[in-house]
Structures are given as C-alpha cells and as structure tokens.
Amino acid sequence: MKKMRLFLSLFMSVILVFSCKKQEDKTTVKPTVDKLPYFIASDFTPQWLTVSDLEGKHKIPSFSFTNQNGDTITNDTYKDKIYVADFFFTICPGICPKLTKNMNLIQDTYKNDNDIKLLSHTVMPWHDSVPVLKEYAIKNTIDDRKWNLVTGDKEEIYTIARKGYFADEDFVKTQDENSFIHTENFILVDTQGYIRGVYNGTIPIDVKRLxxxxxxxxxxRP
Incomplete structure (x- = not known):
C-alpha cells in the first residue's frame, strides 16, 4: 500500500510539473525585434544604445577609393544612406562568387530604393584595377547607381577593413598586418556610419536576416 501511495504521489507530481510547464509555455511571448544594436568593437558584442550614448563611439572612418567607373567614392557617397559593405577579389575561386551572388540578391531587392546602397572593397588592389572591376561588374550585372566596387591603396583598404569594419577576424587574433584579408562578412551600416549588424554573406538564411x-x-530614418 505504501508503494502504491508513493507511486501515486510521484505520478501527480510529474503531472503538476508538466501542467505548469505547459502553462508557462503558453504565457511566454518571444520579444519582437524592432531595434538593432550597435557594434562598436571588434568582438562584435551587440550594444543597445540611445542617441545620447553614441557620442565618441566607433563609426566608419573617412575613406576615399576609386570605383569600377573610375569615380572617387567617399563617405559622402553614402551620406544618409543605409549600406552593406564587404571585401572580395575578382579572381577568388572560393567564397567570393557566393558573396557576389548574395549581394546581387540585395541589389535586386532594393533596386527601386535609392536609400539602400552596396559597397564592395577588393582586397587584391594590385590586381583589381578599374578596368578589371568594370569587367567584373558587367559580368555580374552590377548596377553602378547602387553598388560600387572599389580599389585603391592596399594599406588604406586593409586598415579600414580591420579597424573600420572589423572585417578581418584573423587580424584580431594575430595582429599580422601582412596577412591577406579574406572574410565572408557582410557589414550593415546605418545612415550615420555606425555598424548595426554582421552576417555571413555566403549563407542564404543569414542574407534574409540582413x-x-x-x-x-x-x-x-527621421
């Protein structure tokens, strides 16, 4: 009899715990994402900041590069624009074709939205001259009104990749300035030049999240 009572007691306890768990599940509502964090350090720790908190915080530094048409591209080109940046090179046989394909998807999604732009930096500027970038742009149906492929001084490109966009994970670990940059990151930048997201540009589901x-x-936007 004692064993029966013990069994019934345990059985009722399990039922009670299960019932409470189900009730908890019903009342738990997942929060809706309606604001993006800021990323102000190379470890990409998200921080939810107010406008008053942003003074002195990291943003994309000034830059000046040359695009596939031979035009000078600077921060002013992207003033008051939301843009997606990445790093690639035209003869890359690995991840770059996937990056370009997924950037094309973003280009097509926002083809009629002038406030969304794209910016791809070559990490092989000694090879990717303006004519080479132009040929690559034509081959990949890149709209130069929305998407700039830029080349320039290697040191300047590598510096902005590592210290501006935090795009080179290996550099964070090794601090080797001579190391070749190759990253799959897409970096989302807001209208004020702050980094608001980082995504794996080779993965379709992450591009959808972007x-x-x-x-x-x-x-x-105001």
Whole structure:
C-alpha cells in the first residue's frame, strides 16, 4: 500500500510539473525585434544604445577609393544612406562568387530604393584595377547607381577593413598586418556610419536576416 501511495504521489507530481510547464509555455511571448544594436568593437558584442550614448563611439572612418567607373567614392557617397559593405577579389575561386551572388540578391531587392546602397572593397588592389572591376561588374550585372566596387591603396583598404569594419577576424587574433584579408562578412551600416549588424554573406538564411534588419533600420530614418 505504501508503494502504491508513493507511486501515486510521484505520478501527480510529474503531472503538476508538466501542467505548469505547459502553462508557462503558453504565457511566454518571444520579444519582437524592432531595434538593432550597435557594434562598436571588434568582438562584435551587440550594444543597445540611445542617441545620447553614441557620442565618441566607433563609426566608419573617412575613406576615399576609386570605383569600377573610375569615380572617387567617399563617405559622402553614402551620406544618409543605409549600406552593406564587404571585401572580395575578382579572381577568388572560393567564397567570393557566393558573396557576389548574395549581394546581387540585395541589389535586386532594393533596386527601386535609392536609400539602400552596396559597397564592395577588393582586397587584391594590385590586381583589381578599374578596368578589371568594370569587367567584373558587367559580368555580374552590377548596377553602378547602387553598388560600387572599389580599389585603391592596399594599406588604406586593409586598415579600414580591420579597424573600420572589423572585417578581418584573423587580424584580431594575430595582429599580422601582412596577412591577406579574406572574410565572408557582410557589414550593415546605418545612415550615420555606425555598424548595426554582421552576417555571413555566403549563407542564404543569414542574407534574409540582413534584409529583415535593413527594413528595421529604414524605420529609424527621421
């Protein structure tokens, strides 16, 4: 009899715990993402900051490069624009074709939205001259009104990749300035030049997440 009572007691306890768990699951609502964090350090730790918190915080530094048309591209080109940046080179046989394909997807998604732009930096500027970038742009149906492929001084490109966009994970670990940069990151930058997201540009589901986040940033515009 004692064993029966013990069994019934344990059975009722399990039922009670399960019932409470189900009730908890019903009342738990996952928060809706309606604001993006800021990324102000190379470890990409997200920080939710207010406008008053942003003074002195990291943003993309000044730059000046040359695009596939031979035009000078600077921060002013992207002033008040939301943009996606990445790093590639035209003869890359590995991840770069995937990056270009997925950048094309973003280009097509926002082909009629002048407030969304793209910026791809070559990490092999000694090879990727203006004519080479132009040929690559034509081959990959790149719209130069929306998407700039830029080349320039190697040191300047590598510096902005590592210290501006935090795009080189190996550099964070090794601090080797001579190391070749090769990253799959897409970096989302807001209208004020702050980094608001980082995504694996080779993974379609992450590119879809990036597009969702662009829509969130659009709602921040005054």
């Amino acid at each position: 597009i969702r986040h662009i829509e969130i940033l659009k709602k921040e």
